[in-house]
Amino acid sequence: MLYIIGLGLSDETDITVKGLNALKSCERVYLExxxxxxxxxxxxxxxxxxLEIQLADRELVESDSATILQGADKVNVAFLVVGDPxxxxxxxxxxxxxxxxxxxxxxxxxxxxxxxxxxxxxQLYNFGQTISIPFFTDTWRPDSFYDRIKENRTIGLxxxxxxxxxxxxxxxxxxxxxxxxxxPPRYMTINQAIQQLLEIxxxxxxxxxxxxxxxxxxxxxxxxxxxxxxxxxxxHLLNEDFGPPLHSLVIVGSxxxxxxxxxxxxxxxxTEFDAIVKRDYNL
Amino acid sequence: MLYIIGLGLSDETDITVKGLNALKSCERVYLExxxxxxxxxxxxxxxxxxLEIQLADRELVESDSATILQGADKVNVAFLVVGDPxxxxxxxxxxxxxxxxxxxxxxxxxxxxxxxxxxxxxQLYNFGQTISIPFFTDTWRPDSFYDRIKENRTIGLxxxxxxxxxxxxxxxxxxxxxxxxxxPPRYMTINQAIQQLLEIxxxxxxxxxxxxxxxxxxxxxxxxxxxxxxxxxxxHLLNEDFGPPLHSLVIVGSxxxxxxxxxxxxxxxxTEFDAIVKRDYNL
Numbered sequence: 001m002l003y004i005i006g007l008g009l010s011d012e013t014d015i016t017v018k019g020l021n022a023l024k025s026c027e028r029v030y031l032e033x034x035x036x037x038x039x040x041x042x043x044x045x046x047x048x049x050x051l052e053i054q055l056a057d058r059e060l061v062e063s064d065s066a067t068i069l070q071g072a073d074k075v076n077v078a079f080l081v082v083g084d085p086x087x088x089x090x091x092x093x094x095x096x097x098x099x100x101x102x103x104x105x106x107x108x109x110x111x112x113x114x115x116x117x118x119x120x121x122x123q124l125y126n127f128g129q130t131i132s133i134p135f136f137t138d139t140w141r142p143d144s145f146y147d148r149i150k151e152n153r154t155i156g157l158x159x160x161x162x163x164x165x166x167x168x169x170x171x172x173x174x175x176x177x178x179x180x181x182x183x184p185p186r187y188m189t190i191n192q193a194i195q196q197l198l199e200i201x202x203x204x205x206x207x208x209x210x211x212x213x214x215x216x217x218x219x220x221x222x223x224x225x226x227x228x229x230x231x232x233x234x235x236h237l238l239n240e241d242f243g244p245p246l247h248s249l250v251i252v253g254s255x256x257x258x259x260x261x262x263x264x265x266x267x268x269x270x271t272e273f274d275a276i277v278k279r280d281y282n283l
Numbered sequence: 284m285l286y287i288i289g290l291g292l293s294d295e296t297d298i299t300v301k302g303l304n305a306l307k308s309c310e311r312v313y314l315e316x317x318x319x320x321x322x323x324x325x326x327x328x329x330x331x332x333x334l335e336i337q338l339a340d341r342e343l344v345e346s347d348s349a350t351i352l353q354g355a356d357k358v359n360v361a362f363l364v365v366g367d368p369x370x371x372x373x374x375x376x377x378x379x380x381x382x383x384x385x386x387x388x389x390x391x392x393x394x395x396x397x398x399x400x401x402x403x404x405x406q407l408y409n410f411g412q413t414i415s416i417p418f419f420t421d422t423w424r425p426d427s428f429y430d431r432i433k434e435n436r437t438i439g440l441x442x443x444x445x446x447x448x449x450x451x452x453x454x455x456x457x458x459x460x461x462x463x464x465x466x467p468p469r470y471m472t473i474n475q476a477i478q479q480l481l482e483i484x485x486x487x488x489x490x491x492x493x494x495x496x497x498x499x500x501x502x503x504x505x506x507x508x509x510x511x512x513x514x515x516x517x518x519h520l521l522n523e524d525f526g527p528p529l530h531s532l533v534i535v536g537s538x539x540x541x542x543x544x545x546x547x548x549x550x551x552x553x554t555e556f557d558a559i560v561k562r563d564y565n566l
Contacts (some may be wrong), residue, residue: 008392010300016393017303018296019509084394086401092546099549107402109291109394109505110299111367114407116392118369124397125413129440132408151438157412222303222392262376266382 002069003078004085006110009222011040012048019108023049027077029054030068034167035090036082037187037246039223045080053080057168061090065097072103083112113248117160117223120229121263126255128152130160133193133249135186143200149251150208156255156268161197163188163247187245190217194249196239211235214252214276216264217242231267234277240269258283284351286361287368289393292505294323294474295331301492302391306332309361312337313351318373319365320470320529322506328363336363340451344373348380355386396531399504400443403512404546409538411435413443416476417531418469426483432444432534433491444451444480446471446530470528473500477521477532494518497535497559499547500525514550516559523552541566 003022008014017021023029031042033055040044046053056079057091066122068079085091085107118124129152131145136228145161152159166186174181198211212233219228219242230240252264261283265273277283286305291297299307306312314325316338321328329336339362343350351362368374368390381388401407412435414428428444436443449469457464481494495516502511502525513523519536535547544566547555560566 006394011301013301013304014299015394016291016297016299018294019299021296047400084401086398087407089542091407092404092406092542096542096546106507108507109297109399109402111289111392111394112398114398115367115369115395117388118367119392121375123372123375124370125415126409127413130408130410131437155412155434157486224391259372259375259379263379 001076002072002103002105003076003108003225004091004095004105005078005080005108006084006112007038007080007082008110009038009083009113009116010220010221011038012045014110014222016108016110019110020049022076022106022108023051023078026076028119029053029078029080030092031080032056033063033081034058034165035088036165037167039081039220041058060089061094063095064213068094069098069101072098073101084110084114087112087114111222113162113221114160117218117248117250119221120216120218120250120267122158122216122250122252122260123257126158126253126257126260127160128155128157128160128253131166132162133188133196133231135164135166136196143204146204146208150206153208153251153253157253159251159253161193161249161251163190163193163249165246188247190219190242190247190249191240193247194234198234198238209234209251212276214280216250216252216267218248218250219243220246221248229267230269231264231273232269233272236270236272254280254283284359285355285388286377286391287374287388288363288365288391290321290363290365291319291393292366292396292399293503293507295328297393297505299391302393302479303332305359305389305391306334309359312336312361312363313495314363315339315344315365315374315447317341317478319448321365322503330559333420341373344377348377348547351387352381354382355381356384364412367393367397370395370397384527394505396445396504397443400501400531401532402501402504403533403550405499405533405535405543406540409441409534409536409540409543410443411438411440413445414443416447416471416479418447418449418471419479426487429483429487429491433489436491436534436536439446440536441562442534442536444476444502444532446473446476446532471530472500473502473525473530473532474521474523477517478529481517492517492534495559497563499533499535499550501531501533503525503529504531511518512550513552513554514547515552516555519553521557537563539564539566
């Protein structure tokens with residue numbers, strides 16, 4: 001059996017009892033380590049779960065999944081995923097492979113930012129499609145997510161923006177020279193995301209949002225000790241400090257309900273909140 | 284401290300280790316019992332968690348929340364919610380009350396249908412706003428969710444439809460006579476939801492969807508023993524049997540990716556799947 005087990009968002013205790021029980025029955029345990037990160041180290045997980053974990057990087061999962069699946073028709077193998085198992089396309093691929101090989105698959109769900117974002121007080125049914133914001137480079141500045149935000153905002157909906165993660169990436173030079181040297185991991189901050197968003201609006205000028213659009217920055221969602229939520233205009237949040245990763249951003253839609261407003265006001269970083277709400281929402 | 288703890292979707296073992304630890308520290312434990320249900324009974328939860336649970340109906344949570352919050356500034360109180368804590372507006376209200384009373388609140392997240400629906404193989408970022416379909420009565424047939432489906436489908440997105448639950452409802456006669464007699468619980472089936480959807484389309488004629496639109500019926504998501512997923516046209520799923528509650532429905536959007544198609548084909552109930560995919564998706 002292949003168990004695909006969600007670990008939740010924060011630390012080693014966010015696994016479900018069902019997930020932990022399944023884990024204990026597995027001969028091999030892989031931790032997917034490139035689409036998201038937990039706030040706890042691999043060593044902490046190993047000590048808490050009392051077993052050994054192998055890190056699974058993109059190469060292993062996408063090009064060498066046979067290694068992960070080997071023997072899983074006879075013994076139990078666990079594939080651990082931060083958040084919920086079906087947050088990333090890549091895990092869908094792994095199940096398709098397992099099916100081809102006649103390996104049974106059991107999914108053990110957990111929270112992911114897709115539903116945990118509700119902790120900010122906006123209602124989940126008022127969210128449109130979720131988008132991902134990739135790191136811009138000098139030569140690669142994709143902006144198709146701008147159209148998605150615009151679609152959401154046209155019909156009044158909130159947009160959850162997932163921010164890019166670069167783990168085990170090679171520089172172009174090292175890649176070209178075939179050197180197995182990796183750059184330090186990078187996690188996009190809310191500030192970087194807003195910077196890119198404002199640059200795109202500046203160049204596209206289609207008014208999907210403005211610097212004074214209301215937004216919510218969320219850091220380390222699910223942590224009981226250092227979760228941070230701040231509400232303010234994009235311009236204002238641009239200069240706020242949110243601390244270590246992971247960060248997410250919500251662009252608030254025009255259909256905000258008065259109960260949502262009452263709730264998120266608690267996280268307002270500045271008195272501008274009331275003015276924005278009056279101007280944009282008449283609340 | 285008020286702990287709001289998500290229980291996940293299926294049984295008593297879907298609670299997280301963090302949630303279970305918090306629960307053990309609580310003097311009183313309430314289980315919200317009217318917006319969703321777990322597949323395990325209250326007695327099973329009590330036995331597994333080794334504590335006593337009080338059922339919290341709508342009246343207690345919405346009109347008498349002071350009872351729940353009483354003393355929570357001094358002792359720990361747990362409020363258990365099926366799925367994730369922030370699936371329903373009513374829990375937002377409870378936190379607002381707690382804040383007013385100076386009671387600290389800790390949220391312990393879990394999976395909910397909002398992210399667990401990814402198990403069907405459609406990508407979460409291709410979903411638009413989530414809608415709820417209420418039971419029609421002879422005189423009350425609200426259809427605002429039709430506009431939401433249309434908005435989603437206009438921009439190519441999938442729509443997750445949450446189906447109505449009626450727990451501890453009184454008949455109009457019993458309500459009028461002040462009799463505390465409650466109707467048996469009702470859980471909308473996928474078949475009833477489709478029936479209502481087709482009736483609305485029939486009367487609105489705005490082509491938000493048709494009887495031959497591709498859809499996915501999901502029953503008991505998260506159960507390791509009897510989860511059911513079936514893919515077919517609305518018309519076809521109308522006559523499929525999905526077994527006991529809870530049921531959910533997804534109306535597939537036009538932006539379906541080929542990997543999504545490959546994955547959901549596994550759950551196709553009929554050979555019509557390939558024809559629909561060719562006709563509507565050119566895949």
